Amino acid sequence: MQVFKQYFRIVKKSALSSLLLYMAIFIFMTIIFSNVGNSTDSTSFETEKCKVAILNNDNSPLSNNLEAYIEENSKLVKIKTTDEGIRDALFFREAEIIITIPKGFEDSFLKDNSYTLETQSIPNSSSSIFIKSMINNYLNTTKVYIDNTKNLDFEKISDLVNKDLSIDTEVTLAKDNKEDTKSSVTYYFNYLAYPMLCMLILGISIVSNIFNSPDLKRRNLCSPINSYNFNMQIFLGDMVLALSTWTIFMALAIVMYPKDMFSFSGVLHGINSLIFTITCLCLSFLISNISTKNSIGPISNLVSLGCCFLGGAFVPQQLLSETVKSTAIFNPVYWFINVNDKLNALSTFNMDTLTPLLFEMLIMLAFSVAFLGVGLVIMKQRRTKY
Structure with a gap:
């Protein structure tokens, strides 16, 4: 060999x-x-929490409940309340959307439903659209309870609304092959x-x-x-x-x-x-x-x-x-x-x-x-x- x-x-x-x-x-x-x-x-879906800043100038039961709901379903961040601070927060992506609750928001909501929330967001941000939709769902559901129930305070209504909106749907992405x-x-x-x-x-x-x-x-x-x-x-x-x-x-x-x-x-x-x-x-x-x-x-x-x-x-x-x-x-x-x-x-x-x-x-x-x-x-x- x-x-x-x-x-x-x-x-x-x-x-x-x-x-x-x-x-x-x-x-x-x-x-x-x-x-x-x-x-x-990936065959699973997970929601990603959006960075949100809230300027609550009303401090009413409704505005406080709305703020608590947003905080539970997003990532709440603190920013400077000046105009320059707001612009910097959006520019540096410290917040994707900034929501301002004006004074008298609760009274306007209860009287004629002509309430207005001021929002500023990053251009073309899909997360900000999701937050706006979430707020609309919360306020619309709240309005339904107010119009159809009597002698319920905002705390009780808030609990009912949160219970309704807490229902989740499991999402899976199917693979054909x-x-x-x-x-x-x-x-x-x-x-x-x-x-x-x-x-x-x-x-x-x-x-x-x-x-x-x-x-x-x-x-x-x-x-x-x-x-x-x-x-x-x-x-x-x-x-x-x-x-x-x-x-x-x-x-x-x-x-x-x-x-x-x-x-x-x-x-x-x-x-x-x-x-x-x-x-x-x-x-x-x-x-x-x-x-x-x-x-x-x-x-x-x-x-x-x-x-x-x-x-x-x-x-x-x-x-x-x-x-x-x-x-x-x-x-x-x-x-x-x-x-x-x-x-x-x-x-x-x-x-x-x-x-x-x-x-x-x-x-x-x-x-x-x-x-x-x-x-x-x-x-x-x-x-x-x-």
């Missing part, structure tokens, strides 16, 4: 730094972006396509390029190791490198998402990523037979970025045009991402739901066989030159 041992000496000396760099980039991308699904998708929301572990495996492709193409091509240099190739042909044994040891090294890379990324996934990974869906994500790793291995083997020392870096970046963008790793597949999708079916990354997204959307697992996923995994294996076959043909043609 001399060739096998030499394989990893070359990896350590010539490729390890580049592989670690891409792994660090992936970890950074995962930490920054993989939680986007949980942070942006679970596929529209992705879990963090789905984002993780979708982003995994880029470093897996780039690292394997880079690592395998660097080692293969060194072993296939003309001088070293001629020396190896004169060695007691036959060509078949030599190539099998190199391919064994490729397999160990690929499986080691996959194991590291799986261990990272288990550390970051233990609950998701120790589920049936997590196991399927792992199997899907293993099949994709095999596909990347065979594609890297093919590229290693056609790349040169100076073209390894550009080819690895071009292939990995191109496949990931067209396959939906960085841009969701739902946003890709039909033309791009019709081209992407010849891209193994497309099928890898497609399986990840479908796993994310599944709530029940049986043969009916899993059969399409297994079929798409077989498509990736078909890509592997095709890449390996073309790579072997090219390798045989190159061997005849020596």
Whole structure:
């Protein structure tokens, strides 16, 4: 196993730094972006309290009750009562709306209903509109009780009004399709396509390029190791490198998402990523037979970025045009991402739901066989030159 041992000496000396760099980039991308699904998708609604300032110049039972109601349903702030202080409060967003209750407000309200409240608010503030609507509801409800009841003071009426207006309605935002929301572990495996492709193409091509240099190739042909044994040891090294890379990324996934990974869906994500790793291995083997020392870096970046963008790793597949999708079916990354997204959307697992996923995994294996076959043909043609 001399060739096998030499394989990893070359990896350590010539490729390890580049592989670690891409792994660090992936970890950074995962930490920054993989939680986007949980942070942006919300199915709950919460009211946000508006910052309100009240200038109560009436100090009557009605105005005091109204002020207490507004304070209970908003965030009451204190401001300077001068004209300049009011303007500054609005300009610096210390208050979103300022309500002035004029003197004689209660008397006007009881006599002819021609009451007026002065309001000043931030332009185009939706919160201020909500506050105005809330005040109108309170005063209209109060007026109904005053007109239809007798011998009730404002304190009793205030309690009845508050009870009526305290009835809440629970609001939830329905999702039409679970596929529209992705879990963090789905984002993780979708982003995994880029470093897996780039690292394997880079690592395998660097080692293969060194072993296939003309001088070293001629020396190896004169060695007691036959060509078949030599190539099998190199391919064994490729397999160990690929499986080691996959194991590291799986261990990272288990550390970051233990609950998701120790589920049936997590196991399927792992199997899907293993099949994709095999596909990347065979594609890297093919590229290693056609790349040169100076073209390894550009080819690895071009292939990995191109496949990931067209396959939906960085841009969701739902946003890709039909033309791009019709081209992407010849891209193994497309099928890898497609399986990840479908796993994310599944709530029940049986043969009916899993059969399409297994079929798409077989498509990736078909890509592997095709890449390996073309790579072997090219390798045989190159061997005849020596």
